[in-house]
Amino acid sequence: MARLGGSRMSARSMGSHQSARAETTTWLTPPHINGGLGSFDLDPCAAPSPRPWPTARRHIELPEDGLEAAWAGRVWLNPPYSFAAWDWLSKLAEHGEGTALVFARTETAGFVREVWDKATGLLFLHGRLHFHYPDGTRAAANSGAPSVLVAYGQKDAQILADKANEWGTYVPLNNASTTKARTAA
Numbered sequence: 001m002a003r004l005g006g007s008r009m010s011a012r013s014m015g016s017h018q019s020a021r022a023e024t025t026t027w028l029t030p031p032h033i034n035g036g037l038g039s040f041d042l043d044p045c046a047a048p049s050p051r052p053w054p055t056a057r058r059h060i061e062l063p064e065d066g067l068e069a070a071w072a073g074r075v076w077l078n079p080p081y082s083f084a085a086w087d088w089l090s091k092l093a094e095h096g097e098g099t100a101l102v103f104a105r106t107e108t109a110g111f112v113r114e115v116w117d118k119a120t121g122l123l124f125l126h127g128r129l130h131f132h133y134p135d136g137t138r139a140a141a142n143s144g145a146p147s148v149l150v151a152y153g154q155k156d157a158q159i160l161a162d163k164a165n166e167w168g169t170y171v172p173l174n175n176a177s178t179t180k181a182r183t184a185a
């Protein structure tokens with residue numbers, strides 16, 4: 001099992017959500033988002049225990065390194081906020097089954113490479129999310145930026161499409177369902 005030390009943990013966990021309360025580096029997905037998308041087999045970058053609610057059947061949490069771990073099944077991914085987030089998206093694209101939650105920074109190189117060029121569907125959320133503190137408390141301030149759910153694989157794309165009336169605007173993408181599938185073709 002690959003394990004990480006404390007310094008890497010803080011570097012990987014830092015992001016724009018920190019501005020709302022500086023002492024927190026873990027921002028939890030609003031439970032209605034994760035819970036509204038069906039069941040997930042794995043959260044490879046889960047909140048530290050004790051977490052207020054599960055996000056998948058299996059959680060990988062620090063100091064185990066979820067980026068180095070083997071992934072199986074349908075993955076829920078709200079990656080650490082930093083440039084390393086794109087490494088997590090890249091791994092999910094390669095894995096080919098799951099949904100990620102990221103900021104809708106649609107013009108950035110990482111978004112072009114890992115989302116526009118690889119994902120199977122996007123659900124742009126209307127309004128702004130309020131993330132939660134590690135104890136489950138909802139942040140008073142919103143995230144300060146728009147968020148988008150990113151599907152990899154046809155099953156996850158369909159789940160996002162089905163949520164469009166309720167949550168936002170769905171955009172189908174014409175990419176192959178997985179990087180593996182493209183390579184094999």
Ligand SMILES: C[S@@+](CC[C@H](N)C(=O)[O-])C[C@H]1O[C@@H](n2cnc3c(N)ncnc32)[C@H](O)[C@@H]1O
Pocket residue numbers: 004009012013025026027028029043044045046047048055060061062064065066067077078079080081
């Ligand atoms: C944005 S939070 C998301 C938490 C949870 N997945 C959710 O959706 O509510 C990102 C989490 O990734 C964890 N993390 C950061 N680097 C990690 C690593 N290399 N392996 C596993 N978890 C990591 C942090 O501890 C933090 O709790």
